[in-house]
Amino acid sequence: MFSQADSVQGQGVGSAYNELMRLLRTRLVEDFYVTVNRYGQSDLTHYHTINPTYFANSFSPNRGRKIGYVHFLPETLEGSIKLPATAKKVFYKYVIDFYNRMDQIVVVNPIFIDKLAKHGINPDKVKYIPNFVAKSEFYEQTQEEKNSFRRKLDIDLNKFVVFGDGQVQERKGVDDFAKLAIANPDIQFIWAGGFSFGKITDGYDHFKKLVDNPPANLKFTGIVNRDELVNYLNIADLFLLPSYDELFPMSVLEAFSCNTPVLLRDLELYKAIIDGYYLEGRDFDELNEKVKLVKNNPGVLSKYKTLSEKASLEYSEDHLAEIWKKFYNEQYEIGKKLGQIK
Incomplete structure (x- = not known):
């Protein structure tokens, strides 16, 4: 190697x-x-x-x-x-x-x-x-463990949480993630990730301002170690990755492995590997529509939780x-x- x-x-x-x-x-x-x-x-x-x-x-x-x-x-x-x-x-x-x-x-x-x-x-x-992804690393925690981490972050136990992760850059769709937070003030949004490439990150100045001054209901954690990432994925009601381009994001597999429902931008590349296991939206409006749908429909959320579990077996x-x-x-x-x- x-x-x-x-x-x-x-x-x-x-x-x-x-x-x-x-x-x-x-x-x-x-x-x-x-x-x-x-x-x-x-x-x-x-x-x-x-x-x-x-x-x-x-x-x-x-x-x-x-x-x-x-x-x-x-x-x-x-x-x-x-x-x-x-x-x-x-x-x-x-x-x-x-x-x-x-x-x-x-x-x-x-x-x-x-x-x-x-x-x-x-x-x-x-x-x-x-x-x-190894199930020993990313797995669904007990409700007690989930509640404990929410308390640590000072997030109400009944608060709907949308979580995303990856480098803070244009390709990851971070702007849409922030817009979704503004459009849904009753939801807690969390983004884990930072500027892995420093100032040569495309759009660095713009995103640095966003990270330093986010909407009230959006938290940027910075880069999170993988052993703590599992905690964020477990408190999330929905994992959201609005990327415009990807290969095969590990973050999606990690969400599947924690049995967390997944919402992605509608991209051709996902069709070949994980089609049918996730919710999708073509643009901001459709992503926003799906966020509201799952928040207000526990049955839909439960369906995609089950689909995440099935997907995790295929990529075990x-x-x-x-x-x-x-x-x-x-x-x-x-x-x-x-x-x-x-």
């Missing part, structure tokens, strides 16, 4: 990497010997981030068969970071060059197979494996352990056949 995915807090990339590492260290510990950021000889080398040092070491004959994890594409970076035009062009080209260096690509959403093909990457070397650690085991073994056999593994 080569990764700096957990070097920047508050990113889904780091969460996905840590979940896979936990799986390899527990469920698959008897199947694979795993090293992290070590340059010795290996059969398979799995790159989770696209650091230039990793690109350079990918030319080493000790790397064996090279696997690249696609957590983003150039177009999905729009609305996340702001770069000068020339720097953006160079960086976007580098991203694709890195992916092209790989013998095998893993994507977390099947619709990105075609998108990679448009960038010149052969679809035959791209494999879809979804993200997953148990299910994905078998998928990753099969994938790595297949890559080993291919590497042996092609002479990539010594």
Whole structure:
């Protein structure tokens, strides 16, 4: 494994990497010997981030068969970071060059197979494996635990809570989240996340003002550790992610795993992976309509709570352990056949 995915807090990339590492260290510990950021000889080398040092070491004959994890594409970076035009062009080209260096690509959403093909990457070397969440980390708490955390935050036990998380940036739809808070003053809105990319975050000045002066019923927590995130997901009556673009957000899987009903912006990419498990809205008006619907209709909320529970089983650690085991073994056999593994 080569990764700096957990070097920047508050990113889904780091969460996905840590979940896979936990799986390899527990469920698959008897199947694979795993090293992290070590340059010795290996059969398979799995790159989770696209650091230039990793690109350079990918030319080493000790790397064996090279696997690249696609957590983003150039177009999905729009609305996340702001770069000068020339720097953006160079960086976007580098991203694709890195992916092209790989013998095998893993994507977390099947619709990105075609998108990679448009960038010149052969679809035959791209494999879809979804993200997953461990139930030991994200689970539904007891009512006593939920009440206790609400008291800690000074939130009334009967208050309807809408929770969202992710980096504070334009792509995540934070502006709409704030507008929804203004439109629903009787609801407590909470957003967990911060400026993981600092001042190069797209729209930083605008969002810094919003975070410093939010509506009265909107709380920005800043970056929250994953072991505390489960508490927020459990006090939420509804998880809301109004993003304009995503790959396969870990935050949604974490909400599913806590059996929290989910509301998302109506995006094509969700259809291929979690269609039918969540409420959706195309724009602010429809999202607002759905927020009011679930608040005033306990039966609808209960339905989507059940659907979240069903979704969490499909993207569970148990299910994905078998998928990753099969994938790595297949890559080993291919590497042996092609002479990539010594």
